[in-house]
Amino acid sequence: MAKHHIETTVNGDAVEFLCETEETLLDVLRDTLHLTGSKEGCASGDCGACSVTLDGRLVCACLVLGCEVGGRRIETIEGMAEGEALHPLQTKFLEHAALQCGICTPGFLVASRALLERNPNPSETEIRYWLAGNLCRCTGYDKIVTAVKDAAVVMRKG
Amino acid sequence: MRYEAPETVERASALLADSAGEARILAGGTDLLVQMRSDIVDPALIVDIKRIAETRWITEEPGGGWRIGAAVTGAELKEHARLKQVWPGVVEAANLIGSTQVQGRATLGGNLCNGSPAADSVPALIAAGAVATLAGPQGRRDLPVEDVMLGPRKLALGKGEFVVSFGLPPRPPRSSDAYLRFIPRTEMDIAVVGAGVSLTVDASGTITEARVSLGAVAPRVLLVREAAAAIVGSRLDRVAQDRLEAAARAACTPIDDKRGTVEFRIQIAGVLARRTALIALDRARTQ
Ligand SMILES: Cc1cc2nc3c(=O)[nH]c(=O)nc-3n(C[C@H](O)[C@H](O)[C@H](O)COP(=O)(O)OP(=O)(O)OC[C@H]3O[C@@H](n4cnc5c(N)ncnc54)[C@H](O)[C@@H]3O)c2cc1C
Ligand code: FES
Ligand code: FES
Numbered sequence: 159m160a161k162h163h164i165e166t167t168v169n170g171d172a173v174e175f176l177c178e179t180e181e182t183l184l185d186v187l188r189d190t191l192h193l194t195g196s197k198e199g200c201a202s203g204d205c206g207a208c209s210v211t212l213d214g215r216l217v218c219a220c221l222v223l224g225c226e227v228g229g230r231r232i233e234t235i236e237g238m239a240e241g242e243a244l245h246p247l248q249t250k251f252l253e254h255a256a257l258q259c260g261i262c263t264p265g266f267l268v269a270s271r272a273l274l275e276r277n278p279n280p281s282e283t284e285i286r287y288w289l290a291g292n293l294c295r296c297t298g299y300d301k302i303v304t305a306v307k308d309a310a311v312v313m314r315k316g
Numbered sequence: 317m318r319y320e321a322p323e324t325v326e327r328a329s330a331l332l333a334d335s336a337g338e339a340r341i342l343a344g345g346t347d348l349l350v351q352m353r354s355d356i357v358d359p360a361l362i363v364d365i366k367r368i369a370e371t372r373w374i375t376e377e378p379g380g381g382w383r384i385g386a387a388v389t390g391a392e393l394k395e396h397a398r399l400k401q402v403w404p405g406v407v408e409a410a411n412l413i414g415s416t417q418v419q420g421r422a423t424l425g426g427n428l429c430n431g432s433p434a435a436d437s438v439p440a441l442i443a444a445g446a447v448a449t450l451a452g453p454q455g456r457r458d459l460p461v462e463d464v465m466l467g468p469r470k471l472a473l474g475k476g477e478f479v480v481s482f483g484l485p486p487r488p489p490r491s492s493d494a495y496l497r498f499i500p501r502t503e504m505d506i507a508v509v510g511a512g513v514s515l516t517v518d519a520s521g522t523i524t525e526a527r528v529s530l531g532a533v534a535p536r537v538l539l540v541r542e543a544a545a546a547i548v549g550s551r552l553d554r555v556a557q558d559r560l561e562a563a564a565r566a567a568c569t570p571i572d573d574k575r576g577t578v579e580f581r582i583q584i585a586g587v588l589a590r591r592t593a594l595i596a597l598d599r600a601r602t603q
Contacts, residue, residue, distance in 0.1 A: 162319065178317070179317040179318065179319040179362060180317055180352065182349065201353055202350045202353060202354075203346055203349075203350060203414065203415075203417065203418055204504070206415065206417055209417055212420070215389075215391060215420040215421075216416050216417050216420050217417050217420040217421050218417045218418070218421075220349070221344075221345050221346050221349045221350070221417075221418075221421060222345065222349075222421070223319065223342070223345065223349070223362075223364075225319045226321070226342075226345075226364060226366075269416065269417070272416075273416075287416075287503065288416050289416075290415050290416070290502075290503040290504055291414065291415020291416055291417045291418060291504065292415075
């Protein structure tokens, strides 16, 4: 069967691609569009390493089909820094050593940004629940939570 | 594998009915994509229903009832302040499904039609007296949610039929609902037991109507009429609580698995039924 021809928006840029029905948005991002910042940890919705937003909604790119995203708005980790200027979350993850191997980091950053856009001043409990679908095998989470709290302070000051 | 995203109910059911090979509805995909990845299902046709407007709406009807589209996500339910106030149990059950990311996609229709006896939103919907509106080649019909699932992965839907939306009945004053599940951790796990309770009290605090539903304790989610009968007419005093626990336990025919033994599940079903009823009662008094 012919491939699907999809036109969509990724990080503000108009993008078009061809995909098979069974290809996920994560496959398309990584293998077709060569945006490899989103990671595949499990391909089953459990780890959050593939987190992106779809029309502003946080989702696992591994649980979305490429052919579903025509006309939608996708934001990935590649759209987070503005040129050389890191997003406050990125700066605070570095400052607080909130990463070790780094596989989980793009997913945590995208998920944390989605949280702070809705709730600029989350409690520790709110951060931990929001990020419960992002797994990290290295850090033990405390430094990630600290970095998110600290980034929230910076962002509230604008 | 063919993919279609029709914009009308009629087109969707015609596609499903005319498919020679296996056809699957796609809502949030949080079950379907996982099952496709692990080769449990390999459909010839996928029908994405999210572009059908009525599967995506939440509306309060003039008579006080509610209509919730089958493809409304958990995240959207949570953001609906008024729905949350009237049906807190339904919303809290849907919000227990998976992580924030899963909430962004997972739907009530998918949770029901995946056909798992442990699906979290289903006991809450059954307790609420929710009715599923189905559409198929012969038109539409309504089916109480407790009659949709027949057993694990077995549904009462005919060929070409799918769930378009759910109807929730009008709410008398002093009514509320609740859902609790037991899992060994605080997030991201499958219910060992789930309990949904919906009830109405009179001005003196006596329960006048109740529905109790239990998940993960039988091949399908149960509506336990005896458990409801055990508390109607009472103010949920200790005696009524004991009757409720006993009736809930008596309805269980669970399996043994790594999440819990038969004995454990039966024990927990009683405890959860009681705790859930107490929460629903507390909420109902202030409604
Ligand atoms: C990480 C993770 C955690 C999870 N945690 C939980 C949990 O805690 N509790 C829980 O209950 N579930 C959980 N799930 C399972 C899943 O998210 C839910 O069952 C969800 O509600 C499915 O909805 P969906 O819209 O994604 O369904 P889909 O995957 O789109 O569909 C599921 C099935 O139902 C069929 N279907 C969908 N919509 C309709 C319809 N309207 N009419 C007829 N058939 C239809 C599909 O063809 C498919 O067979 C989890 C899943 C993941 C990946
Ligand atoms: S790769 Fe998508 S959740 Fe793990
Ligand atoms: S830093 Fe290695 S998994 Fe999180």
